Structure formats: C-alpha cells, structure tokens
Amino acid sequence: MELIGPDHPRYDELRRPALPQYGHVRPAVIAHCSTTDDVVEALSYARAHDLPVAARSGGHCFAGHSSTTGLLLELSGLSGLSVVDRKATIGAGARLADVYRGLHEFGLTIPAGCGPTVGIAGLTLGGGLGLLGRKYGLTCDRLVAATVVLADGRVVECDEEQEPELFWALRGAGGGQFGVLTSLVFAAVPSPAATRFTLTWPRARAADVIDAWQTWAPDAPDDITASLAVTADEARIFGATLTAEDFGPLGRLGGELCVRSGLSWPALKRSFSDEDVPDDRIIYSKSEFFAAPLPRDTIAQLLAAGCELSFTPMGGAYNHVPPDATAFAHRTERFLLEHAAPDHDAVRRSWSIAHPHASGHLYPNFPDPDLTDPAAYHGANHPRLLAVKNTYDPHWFFRQPLGAAR
Numbered sequence: 001m002e003l004i005g006p007d008h009p010r011y012d013e014l015r016r017p018a019l020p021q022y023g024h025v026r027p028a029v030i031a032h033c034s035t036t037d038d039v040v041e042a043l044s045y046a047r048a049h050d051l052p053v054a055a056r057s058g059g060h061c062f063a064g065h066s067s068t069t070g071l072l073l074e075l076s077g078l079s080g081l082s083v084v085d086r087k088a089t090i091g092a093g094a095r096l097a098d099v100y101r102g103l104h105e106f107g108l109t110i111p112a113g114c115g116p117t118v119g120i121a122g123l124t125l126g127g128g129l130g131l132l133g134r135k136y137g138l139t140c141d142r143l144v145a146a147t148v149v150l151a152d153g154r155v156v157e158c159d160e161e162q163e164p165e166l167f168w169a170l171r172g173a174g175g176g177q178f179g180v181l182t183s184l185v186f187a188a189v190p191s192p193a194a195t196r197f198t199l200t201w202p203r204a205r206a207a208d209v210i211d212a213w214q215t216w217a218p219d220a221p222d223d224i225t226a227s228l229a230v231t232a233d234e235a236r237i238f239g240a241t242l243t244a245e246d247f248g249p250l251g252r253l254g255g256e257l258c259v260r261s262g263l264s265w266p267a268l269k270r271s272f273s274d275e276d277v278p279d280d281r282i283i284y285s286k287s288e289f290f291a292a293p294l295p296r297d298t299i300a301q302l303l304a305a306g307c308e309l310s311f312t313p314m315g316g317a318y319n320h321v322p323p324d325a326t327a328f329a330h331r332t333e334r335f336l337l338e339h340a341a342p343d344h345d346a347v348r349r350s351w352s353i354a355h356p357h358a359s360g361h362l363y364p365n366f367p368d369p370d371l372t373d374p375a376a377y378h379g380a381n382h383p384r385l386l387a388v389k390n391t392y393d394p395h396w397f398f399r400q401p402l403g404a405a406r
C-alpha cells in the first residue's frame, strides 16, 4: 500500500472524484491500494489515526460519499479480470469500459451501466442499470461471490453459502456500508451482437413522446432497452435491441430513426460513451422511481420547468426477482425519472412537479442529499439491512450518512 499525502505529485490526480462538485474535498491521506492486504493495512492505519474512511472505485457517487477529509481508500490498483467457466472475477477498482473490453475477449459480458469510467464496485453495490438489464437483470443480480474486508480488518469470502446475509446486503443497498469489496465474481452472459438505435423529434413533440414512451418502454420485449432523454432541443429515444426493431407506438410518431446493426457489445457501449463528453460544469440532479405513468398535465408542467429529463425503463428481468431476494427493493417499478440542470433550485422544482405521482422510492446508486429516509432507498428490506450492519460493522466504522441502513 502506498500512502499519498498532499505534497505527493499524484495527490491531486488521485483525490479528484468524477463529479466536479466534490473536487474541493481534500483527504488527509490517500491509501493507493493494489491488493486485499493493502486494504487491510489501510483500514488499520485509519483506525490507528482515528480517520474517517471513504472507499473509492470509480468515484462517480452523486452524493460525494467516495470523497473524505480523512483517509481515501483509492482502489484503482485492484483492476484485474479473469474468467473461469463463465465466472468472471473482477477487481473492485475496475471501470466499466475495461470490464466490457476484458470480458469480450472471452465472448462474454455482464449487464451493467454505460458510463465508461463508472466503477464496477459502486455500480454493483447499488444495483446496476444498463442496456442488457431488462434481459438479464441488475448487475448485482449476476454477482455470485465477493471478497470483503470488514471494519475490524477480517477478510471474508461471501456468497449464497458463506456469510449469506452479508452477500444479500451487498446486492443493491448502496456502497460504503458493510465493508470494502476487493473483488467481485459474476456469472457472465454471452456478449451479444446488437443494434443501436436513436429516434429523435424536435422538442415541440416531447409531450407526445413521453406519453407514448411511458406506456410502451417498460412493457417492451426484454430484448429492447429504450431510454428517453428530453433536452432543450429535442426528445430522443435511444438504446439497444438484440432482436426486434419494433418500437411500438413510438414508430407511429414519425421521429427520425437512426439504426446501426451488428455492433459488438463493447462497440455498442463505446458508441454511447463517445457522446458523453466530460467537462467541469456542475450539473445537479434528482430522481425517483415511478410505478405508474405520469398524467398529461404533469408532463406539460415538467416540460415548462425546463430541466433535462432522463427516463430509464425498468420492468423486464429487473422485476422478475422478488423485492426481498436481494437488498435491491425496487422490483415493481416501471421507470426511473431523473431531472438535471446547472441550477439546483430548478432541479428541485422539476422534481416536485413529478413527485406526487412517484412511488416514493429512490435508486440507491442515485443518492440524493435532500432525501435521507432509509425506507425510500430500501423499502421493506431496511430492518434486515440494519441487522446486517450491526453484525458486520457494529461500531459504524463505515459512516455512510445517507440512505444508510440506520
């Protein structure tokens, strides 16, 4: 383990998270870890110096939980990938683009998100939505084992048989709560050839598009994942299909269709990340799950509020799993709606317009500093998560403050 202080030449590069709003947070020390033993040693150092700890894999936490003024557990050195019998063992510091590339060499992939630099560990711990999710479920639904360093420095292997309650809690409650994962084992799936599509309309058609999308996309065949983004200029439906190219009622709305067929899975994922141009602008966001369509007048009010709106379809394999089978409680939702803008108050206003129609549940991977009710993040799974917390981290060494299993 390498301990990196503020005078070290790599300190600034390593301390910066993906989201610029947390770029000002300066850790007392960064523990750059490359092995499970490094993590054990770093936690021991933190305990000895009474430093709060934040684990960081990809650094994309919306609530800044992977930034700290204490000890930053920087896991990018733990990024190995190996495959035996379709079981993929992936280091907790690996990023999604590397995961897709590495697995594709074995003809495999896992259902996971689009952001190429999102960390596999944070994504999995909070669930994991992506373009294969409606077919194969959440990223955490494919997790079959993990290596975890506990608060007291013990290293445990967990799966359905060993430490089953911890294994249950790691699948979808959100990162940073029960221990530090150093590697994750997934039941991988075949890496498909797929079709990428976009359907675009001028923003003036956005109300019709939202209305049609919300009654179709969550019930579409599981092979199709169609997300919807409404920006200042346009309404755009985009996604991937493994088979059918039938866009239901959307096909009748006359948008401009662009299709690229026969893409390898990493190429399809890359084609979406090419559009994801990073910059230093601070964008605020809030989101919620919906179990029923939004009424027409609410759609009109949302469009008038002017935030960017992103709709992600649920349904499909996400909802084939019972809500208590893993810690991820949100198995009856139809879609996730995210509101985003540089103005935080505008985002709050937009969220308030839709909120009366929401299910009141939040995606643990989209934590919201305004919303701290654990039941919103964990539903009826909250008491069981609390019991796991008190078993594996009874002194609350990992002080995750928000949506935590308190």
Ligand SMILES: Cc1cc2nc3c(=O)[nH]c(=O)nc-3n(C[C@H](O)[C@H](O)[C@H](O)COP(=O)(O)OP(=O)(O)OC[C@H]3O[C@@H](n4cnc5c(N)ncnc54)[C@H](O)[C@@H]3O)c2cc1C
Pocket: 018, 054, 055, 056, 057, 058, 059, 060, 061, 062, 065, 066, 075, 092, 112, 113, 114, 115, 117, 118, 119, 120, 121, 122, 123, 125, 126, 127, 128, 129, 130, 174, 175, 176, 177, 179, 180, 181, 182, 365, 366
């Ligand atoms: C640009 C962007 C694109 C995104 N795209 C998607 C998407 O397509 N699908 C989707 O579902 N979500 C997406 N998200 C949300 C993403 O899933 C969450 O932000 C997720 O928590 C990021 O994980 P990370 O490892 O990158 O982040 P980090 O900030 O490193 O970690 C997130 C949380 O997990 C904890 N943690 C990290 N590593 C470990 C570990 N090894 N052991 C224990 N705890 C750990 C951290 O302390 C923190 O609390 C996106 C977010 C952004 C900013």
